[in-house]
Amino acid sequence: MSKAIPSRSEDYSHWYNELVKKAGLAENSSTRGCMVIKPYGFAIWEKMQQLLDQMFKETGHENAYFPLLIPKSFLSREADHVEGFAKECAVVTHYRLRTDEKGAGVVVDPEARLEEELIVRPTSETVIWDTYKSWIQSYRDLPLLINQWGNVMRWEMRTRLFLRTSEFLWQEGHTAHATKEEAQNETRQMLDVYAKFVEHYMAVPVVKGVKTASERFAGAVDTFCIEAMMQDGKALQAGTSHFLGQNFAKAFDVKFVTKEGKEEFVWGTSWGVSTRLMGALIMAHSDDDGLVLPPKLAPIQVVIVPIYFKGEGLEKVMEVVKPILKSLKEEGISVKFDTRDTHKPGWKFAEYELKGVPVRLAIGPKDLKKGTVEVARRDTKEKYFQPIDSIVEHVAGLLEDIQDNIYSKAAAFKEEHTKGATSWEQFKELVEQGFVYAHWDGTPETEDKIKEETKATIRCIPLNQTKEEGRCIFSGKPSQGRVLFAKAY
RNA sequence: CGGGGUAUGGCGCAGUCCGGUUAGCGUACCUGCUUUGGGAGCAGGGGGUCGUAGGUUCGAAUCCUACUACCCCGACCA
Missing domain, CATH: 3.40.50.800 (Anticodon-binding domain)
Structure with missing residues (x-):
């Protein structure tokens, strides 16, 4: 019984950590906050990649690759963007090491300081929009539908295998369009692609929705997301799709000439899923004996x-x-x-x-x-x-039965742990157990206070939200519909 | 980054308080025989600069200082 893992009821997060390691998916590396993805874990990721890549191509996208390092000045071109990411950027300042004269091994050569520091990309909007400036002149160059598979780095305070690591693997789609409507449609289309992938292949049911202003991607006009429920009732954001408006086009001066000969800024989107999906896959289905993989993603069926x-x-x-x-x-x-x-x-x-x-x-x-x-x-x-x-x-x-059964089981669990709350007392109790639909007055102040008191956040305003008169669960002010609250990873 | 904890063969741990033979246990590993329908049994064997760097001491896994990594709680986080 040397490989036995702790039980979920005993210690959910210990169960998760041990499972990831014992099942041979990933382990911590000697590099702070960065993981080694082991062959079995990588095989699952490769299947995910392959299926998603196919879906991207079916919707007209092409793959390209942009640099890992971004000139520091790029990040500050879009005001919200820099504010969102500045605090977690790794910075390259030098380009050479040398042997220490005092015998302390290698040291950074102080004479090799870069004139402009480079940022290890936390996301690639800036460098991609800088490139798009030279790729786009006319409406004939649009839409530009590009995806990139790569890695990014965000200097996180606390990391967990797959769920939050300093370096992670992902794909990021970056598209440019002639009209607002077309960009909005693209944003929604990719959200649907993600939802379909997660539900159909990963067998994890999701809630589609739009983020509130405070949870929005830095630099986006609207952030859409899919939220999945883990077996401890917590929410995990499984994918995001952003409508960028003309924010990045303006920041990087990306204009095109319309059929009518007018010069306009292009409209943008970006969307991504990461190795975090591995965490969702593991936590949604697995049990005290180990992993439970949906047949469609199992390296060995x-x-x-x-x-x-x-x-x-x-x-x-x-x-x-x-x-x-x-x-x-x-x-x-x-x-x-x-x-x-x-x-x-x-x-x-x-x-x-x-x-x-x-x-x-x-x-x-x-x-x-x-x-x-x-x-x-x-x-x-x-x-x-x-x-x-x-x-x-x-x-x-x-195999088909199992795929269906795993999905049904996860869907039933999600249903059981999704409730509506009508009073603050009830809300506080229910939000400890899963998803809660409740009225919200629409202000960031209320959102903050609810978070402070309960640790729960608004995961999204669901897309299928029905109009319903009500009063905010916290402030009692009028509300037009319920939003989804949960504690989140 | 704040509070708490941990670091000892591959993995899980004891030993540390109160310094003193050859650092121990389980498991894993190697060899042999018997086994094989739910993590086999017996016998023999190998593997450790006790996280790193300093310091105290005749002597350090043990005491002191600094550092690093990981875990938990916060803060932060798409």
Whole structure:
């Protein structure tokens, strides 16, 4: 039982940290606040990337790459933007090291100071809009639909694997449009892409909404987001899509000539999801035995564990397994046949449960006699025997079942932990347990006070908000509809 | 960045208060035999500059100083 992890009820955050490490997803590195993403964790991220990339391309976007380092002066071009990010920027000041004369190893060469310091990008709006200035002259150059896969750095005070690390991997889309409407549509389209990805592939239900002014992206006119619920009832912002208006176009002087010959500023959007999605995936589904991965994102969808005795045992199992392997692969199912004789079956069972492999097949002497396979599903922990000649179709169907079941389970959990509050007392109690819909008077002052007293923030003003007369849960002032409150990661 | 805690074979810990043989335990690892349908058993074996750098002392894992990293609570954070 060396790899057992703490239980969720005992200590949720300890459970999360241990799970990430024990399942081989990531670990802390020797570099402060930065993680090492291990092969199994990276394999999941690669699947996410691949699916998202495909969705971006289907909606007309192209990939490009912009520099990691940004001239310091760029950051101050957009006033709100610099205020939002200045406090967490890593700065490059020198370009050379030299051996210390006193023998203290290498030291920064004081003579190699940069004339203008460079910022390690916390996000790339500035350097990209600076580039767009030279790419855009006419309405014929628009829309410009670019995505970048890369890494960014934000000097966070407190880091947690995947959820908040100083360096993280992400994609950032940056688009430029001729009209406001088109840019707004793009913003909403990408929000929908994110929502679809998270719900359909990650099997995590989300709430789509728009951020309040105080939670808005630094430099945006509007910030849209998807919010997911974790198993401790807290919210995790899973993706954002920003309508930038003409803010960056004005800051970087990006103008175009319209069909009518008029010169105008372009309209912009930016949108991103990060390795934080890994955190959402882990916390939304996993249990005290380890990861639970949705089949659509599992690097290994099916594992086959042979059970045999020394000698010819494995040979016999192999004969039966080989055609199954072939058929499963033909169905596009990723399957691993674990023939290692260095670990016992029981050990392997526990190991693949820890790693969240959706379906496990075990084949041993009993099965050879009866013509069956033992099927074990990770999500429900059910085990049963299935005739061997129908196993391939069965597994294909089972993977879909599991994907659906994981989603349903998460959706049911979210429903159970989503309540409406009508009094302040009730609000304070409910917000400890999950999402709360409540009236808000629309002022940042009230928002702040609620945060101060309860630690809960307005996650978003939901897009499907229905008009409803009411009174603010805190101030009692009139309100037109309910907003979503929760404690957040 | 403020408060609290931790740092000892790969991992988890004891030893530190009150300095003194060869730094110990569980697990993991290696070898052999027996095992193999839920994290195997027995026997033997290897692995440590006790986070880093200084200091006190005849002698430091243990006392003192500084630093670093990680964890928890805050603050901060899209």
